[in-house]
Amino acid sequence: MTGVPFEAGVRPQSGGAAVIDLRGDINATAEAALNAAYAEAEAAAPHSLVLNFTNVDYINSTGIALIVGVLAKARRGRLPLRVFGLSPHYQEIFQITRLADFMSIYADEASAVAEAAR
16 A cells, blocks of 8 residues: 655744644655754744644554654754644544643644744
8 A cells, every 4th residue: 555655844924833734644754854844944943833734644653753753852942832634533642642742732723823823
């Protein structure tokens, strides 16, 4: 079975947040693109990061580890991390793995970005 190739892009927001748009499967092949997107977002000196999972259908255990790595970098940089677009299944996974204890989960981009701008 062939997965959906991973891509990530960064969109700075007027409120000082940076949105990282994630597309495709988050697995071992996503590491370089995810790290590059994080570095690009961090270089813009945002006061908050928002991860957009709207176009992500699959995250395996390695993908969860990569997200934990993003969380660790954000915490070291004192950047609050917000996420939106998670399917109900992955919202549950984030609860079970306790990722939700360290990042705020929102239903949509407007809510996540509005909170990030506060």
